[in-house]
Every structure is written in C-alpha cells, then in structure tokens.
Amino acid sequence: MPSYVTHLACPRCDRRHEAHVPQNVCPCGSPLLVEYDLDAVGTALTKEALAARPAGMWRYRELLPVASDADVVTLGEGDTPLLRPSALGFRIGLPGLRVKDDGLNPTGTFKARGASCGISMARVLGIEEVALPSAGNAGVAWAAYGAAAGIRVHVAMPRDAPAANRIECELYGAELSLVDGLISDAATAIARTVSEHGWFDASTLKEPYRIEGKKTLGLEIAEQLGWRSPDAVVYPAGGGVGLIGIWRAFEQLARLGWISGPLPRLIVTQAEGCAPLVRAFEDGKETSEPWSGATTIAAGLRVPHALGDFLVLRAIRETGGTALAVSDEAILEMVSVLGREAGISAAPEGAATLAAALALRETGELDADDVVVLVNTGSALKYLDLL
Numbered sequence: 001m002p003s004y005v006t007h008l009a010c011p012r013c014d015r016r017h018e019a020h021v022p023q024n025v026c027p028c029g030s031p032l033l034v035e036y037d038l039d040a041v042g043t044a045l046t047k048e049a050l051a052a053r054p055a056g057m058w059r060y061r062e063l064l065p066v067a068s069d070a071d072v073v074t075l076g077e078g079d080t081p082l083l084r085p086s087a088l089g090f091r092i093g094l095p096g097l098r099v100k101d102d103g104l105n106p107t108g109t110f111k112a113r114g115a116s117c118g119i120s121m122a123r124v125l126g127i128e129e130v131a132l133p134s135a136g137n138a139g140v141a142w143a144a145y146g147a148a149a150g151i152r153v154h155v156a157m158p159r160d161a162p163a164a165n166r167i168e169c170e171l172y173g174a175e176l177s178l179v180d181g182l183i184s185d186a187a188t189a190i191a192r193t194v195s196e197h198g199w200f201d202a203s204t205l206k207e208p209y210r211i212e213g214k215k216t217l218g219l220e221i222a223e224q225l226g227w228r229s230p231d232a233v234v235y236p237a238g239g240g241v242g243l244i245g246i247w248r249a250f251e252q253l254a255r256l257g258w259i260s261g262p263l264p265r266l267i268v269t270q271a272e273g274c275a276p277l278v279r280a281f282e283d284g285k286e287t288s289e290p291w292s293g294a295t296t297i298a299a300g301l302r303v304p305h306a307l308g309d310f311l312v313l314r315a316i317r318e319t320g321g322t323a324l325a326v327s328d329e330a331i332l333e334m335v336s337v338l339g340r341e342a343g344i345s346a347a348p349e350g351a352a353t354l355a356a357a358l359a360l361r362e363t364g365e366l367d368a369d370d371v372v373v374l375v376n377t378g379s380a381l382k383y384l385d386l387l
Ligand SMILES: *Cc1c(COP(=O)(O)O)cnc(C)c1O
Pocket: 109, 110, 111, 137, 138, 204, 236, 237, 238, 239, 240, 241, 242, 243, 300, 301, 347, 349, 350, 377, 378
C-alpha cells in the first residue's frame, strides 16, 4: 500500500516541503498542509471498496498519510454516528438537523482522530518523544495514543482545565505539567522544553498530521449522507483544526468527483468570552488579533490566538459560511436541551453549535429545509465538575 502523499504545502507562501521527515511550520510561520496525488487516489479507491472495509477512520487510508497498516496506531476512533434528532429538529424549525456525535471516540472527544494520525506519523518518522500544550482534551488524546504506540508524551495544560483531563493524562502515563494561565501560556512552556530536550513539538498546527486525522470527520459526514454535502456544518472552533480538516475533506472529495454541487457552508461558533475568529470575521480581517482575558466554561474554545486563523477565515468565506459567538448561559442550556430532548451527551463546545444554529435559524441564515450538521466534539462526561 503506497502513501499518496506528494508533499507538504505552505498555504501562505506556497513553498513546498518534504513530507518524509519531521516538519513543524513553514519558515514563514504558517502551518503546513498535506497534499496528495488525488488522481492516483481516484484510480486506487472506489466508494464500493471503501464501503466494504472494516469500521474506523483508517478506512480512508488513501486520503491519510500513513502508508503501512503496521504503523497505524488505533484505539477504535472514527465511524461515529450521524444522529438525526427529529423531535428536536422539528421543534427548532430545522427538521433536517443532524448531530455528528464525536463524543463517542476513544478518550471522549474528536481529539482522538487527530492524535491517532499524529502519533501514527510520529511512529513512521521515528519520533520517540513528543510535547504539546493543550486546553485539556488534546493532551489526553495524545497521551492515550502515545501510550498505545510506546511514544513518550509531555503535556502542559492550564491548572484550571477540567479535572477529567488532568486525571486521564496521568492515567495514560503522560508527563503532565500544570500552568498558571491559558493554553497560550502552556505553549510558551512547551516551546522552552522542546528545544531543551530535543522533543518533537506536536502543538496544534505546528504538526501537520492532526488536520489529516480530523479531516476524516468531513469524509464520514459526506459518506453518511450518501456522498452528499450538507447545506451547512456548524463547528465549535478553538484552534480551528477540525474546521480546516472538514474543509479539506469536502474539497478533496469534490476534486475526486465523489460529491458535486457547492461545498457545505462552514459556520464557526465561539464563546462570547473568547471569540477572536468571530471578531476577525465580523471585521472583515484575514487574520485574528490575540484575545485578552479569555474566559469560557467551554475549555476547548478557550484559545486566545489560533496559528491557523487565516485558514479558518478563508474556509468560512470561500464556502459562504459565517461566524458567531454564543454566551456561556446559552451553551449550558443547550447541553441540557441535547440531553433531555435528544439523549445526546454533549460537551459545552458541542452544545455551542446548537446555540449558534438556533440563532441563525432565527435570523433566517439557516432555512427550514437545510441539512445542518452540528459537530458535537466531545462527551459531557469530560465536564462532570462543571455540570
Ligand atoms: C479541542 C476542542 C475543540 C476545538 O477544536 P479545534 O480543532 O482546536 O478548533 C472543540 N471541542 C472540544 C470538545 C475540544 O476538545
């Protein structure tokens, strides 16, 4: 089984980079994107062959960077359900509502997809120790996949991250340091230690392969809708990796000719207490300003500055999407609505997408006949101390 990866590309300065050696960001500071020989993928893979494969996100391996099955580090991630909560959908005037329930992944969040791919590639590239800052859930996912792969993981996270994250990081044997401050302060701590110890810096978007794992979210949504694009996808953005991944998925499927028509409108939601991407979108900017005094109960959205901000903003604008902030009160209420009215265990981040969809339905930006996919990025079980 060959890898169909041709190179890593810089989306800012267009420089090409070698894919078969460890890489972080482009010298221009931009994250790197993985490029594939899509003509070859289109010849090698059919929808029928795909449908016959065993479950899990590695079914899409021609569109993923790992060549050999032996290098895949899996804990059973992916193939999460695309739920159709009809009663809730009818009540809020969106009968075509779907919820991609990614809280059912290993470690309880969609971070498992990124970690499975990132750790697998670390194994391919001979990396033995990785370090990353995390708002909480990414650290846990990397800790678990690192444990499965025999790769040592160092995590720095805010001292006030949800308790589950701290406990699970230790459960999976990662070295955990707690930092006073936010993920950005954890990032400063990590940047210092990686250069000191020669560890690989696996920070969000400083590592090219997490996006590829999260891309499978978009691939699954298209496949679960019978190889159709929904009208809109509502995504709770922290660093925005998942959104960039979903965008890449639909673009690649369109180039393969597996879907037709417009790409889904990509809609980003953030919390009112930390909404740098929303503010940049509203101001018509191409990049965001760091948000000062970031605060929200949705820990995964407490990211004051995203390295891939320009990519998120591009994805929103190129697909005719939008961005909007929702309050912590609305988020908590929607955790409860998803639970009581649909039996869905939603993390506050995931619940934020329902708050956003309601607001957009009210303004008419979402129509009654739209197929709208909410991405529930995590399980409520990760937030018991909050709930
Ligand atoms: C990390 C996280 C997010 C944000 O993901 P990005 O890819 O950084 O935008 C959303 N929800 C949950 C539960 C998370 O853990």
